[in-house]
């Protein structure tokens with residue numbers, strides 16, 4: 001069976017750096033699984049996200065060895081737009097992901113770039129906003145939302161591309177308690193819909209939504225035994 005996400009003996013070194021940040025990562029994420037990856041600051045968690053989402057090697061070059069497979073296809077043989085319809089990524093800081101004047105424009109941006117029909121774009125917009133519980137904010141400006149609500153819109157803008165896999169890189173670290181609850185509820189709802197999820201966390205209190213937890217330590221992925 002083809003797995004949503006597989007990493008095979010992955011090593012990565014940033015351009016100009018003398019040291020590998022990822023050192024032999026192996027990972028299989030199963031369909032519908034919520035995998036959490038924890039680790040100290042600097043352990044390589046964001047770098048792993050960049051590799052999972054094709055940002056490495058398509059945007060950051062450097063020295064990558066090994067393979068990342070999205071639904072069986074190596075990221076090296078896919079282009080970024082092709083990856084984006086299969087795998088979406090939500091970052092720590094929602095402001096870096098939002099750029100449109102209205103919520104509606106923001107969430108429709110991806111599907112518009114896929115050149116889908118008006119009807120399909122409308123459906124995708126409605127479904128994505130519903131999945132994050134933000135239908136009522138459709139005509140508002142992202143600027144007027146709380147940090148947590150902005151993060152939900154960033155998530156909706158990824159969901160409107162209908163990816164099967166979602167990566168959250170410490171998506172709950174800069175938002176209030178209410179926002180965290182909303183993101184966790186969204187993650188559980190997405191799991192129920194069969195999405196495969198990798199969530200990077202440093203706050204161990206947010207791990208209750210995960211099916212499995214792994215620890216990244218100095219670029220090596222290992223079982224998590226309760227302590228960073």
Ligand SMILES: Nc1ncnc2c1ncn2[C@@H]1O[C@H](COP(=O)(O)OP(=O)(O)OP(=O)(O)O)[C@@H](O)[C@H]1O
Pocket residue numbers: 014015017021039040041042043044045046047048202
């Ligand atoms: N663009 C870059 N060029 C060179 N080195 C980098 C670059 N980005 C990150 N690094 C280095 O790679 C290592 C891992 O960084 P990374 O951001 O992946 O860690 P992290 O686990 O996400 O940390 P945090 O919890 O603070 O987000 C660090 O030593 C960092 O300095």
Ligand SMILES: [Mg+2]
Pocket residue numbers: 045046047169170
């Ligand atoms: Mg990081």
